[in-house]
Amino acid sequence: MHRIPVLFFALLFVCCRGASQQQPTTSLPTDSTTVYRMGSASRDGIGKFYQGREIAQVMGHLGASWLERPEREQEERTDLLLKALSLKPTDVVADIGAGTGFFTFLMAPKLTQGKVLAVDIQPEMIEYLNAGKAKRKVTNVQPVLGTESDPKLSASSIDMAILIDAYHEFSYPREMMAHIASALKPGGRIVLVEYRAEDPNVPIKELHKLSVKQASTEMKAIGLKLLKNDDRLPQQHIMFFGK
Template identity: 80%
Template sequence: MYRLWIIALTFLMACGQGSSQQAATTAPADSAQAYRFGEASRDGIGKFYAGREIAHVMGHLGASWLDRPEREQEERTDLLLKALALKPTDVVADIGAGTGFFTFQMAPRVPKGKVLAVDIQPEMIEYLNEGKTKRKLANVQPVLGTEADPKLAANTVDLAILIDAYHEFSYPREMMSRIASSLRPGGRVALVEYRAEDPNVPIKELHKLSVAQATKEMKAVGLKLLKNDKRLPQQHIMFFGK
């Protein structure tokens, strides 16, 4: 199963390159102080931030992989939902929502709030709108962002969750600055990433993130580590706040 996962992920990275390049036209010029450029590795884009090479983006052509039946058991998304401790009135921003696999699980838990399902690919927004209609979830709001801007209003979000997405951001400094600005007082960022510290996690290195690396990058935009929840089998659940 893990071998199949890696093979499929390699395919999905290739599928995502076209969408990433297409979205880049909406992104601002790079800051020479924040980023450097070098030779790209097989799984990276040749752009480096805080000593880390940014990974390729997963494309919409691999949407079926995001909704695979075994995902819940492999990633224990049930445990992740419990860890979030959502309140009925919460406004949640699902950054890199994809097909809405997790968006549609969170929505019923915030009946008096809403889930802002953010993605940069118009094809994913279509999936999200179709899923919202099919499930009759009026509190799901798809949002088309860009590589550098999630299009979230300031001081409106209780929880921003990024599931295996942050390491693929082409503009991590800009994205996280805007996400931090969107947080209400007491708001949190939940960064879910495969554990780079564990060599037994069968994921390519650029698609993992350590607590130390994440903490360094979040500190650059004014966020500090509040808690590292270790209940998932292969991923960190890192909570950050202002």
């Protein structure tokens, strides 16, 4: 627990550095004044607001070492998160914002007849994922290069989409989540794992946290409702949404 402040400042440094590393994309949707509002950017935001929330700066591929830090499992209790998902062997799971694949490769062994679609918008992260796949000799992980507004998932193709500390950084949250929702099979779920904004003791800057109330408001805008909020993790919500 005494290491958390150090990691906290490391995260803030990476987030600020990473913002300039976000890859440009083509054919991005035009912002609608009825969906997004532009304003002055705070230190940790991009000056773009959705449902009253300023979108946070994105973590770039320079944060790879932080994502793979040895103490991550104990600090974030990713073992408890894996249990909370109750994965079935046949599930097809989209890991949105998969990064280096830290959690992708924890899920893969559970999906003996299914697979993980590891989605990221940065080619550098896709390289990390392919390298990890080869190193582990895993055959049920499929890296997918998406864009800021489209995860490039086929309609009705996934049982679950999981977003770990990623949603609050989406430049086009409305478009991304609409695409992800359309990719769900009947009965499919979207899982948002986010640091608890309701808890001032969670040592993460405010724009990199998300409350259950805010998340529910934003998911309702695309026709999703909160099915369950699981608070078994030390600092993060596990929020399950469905149609």
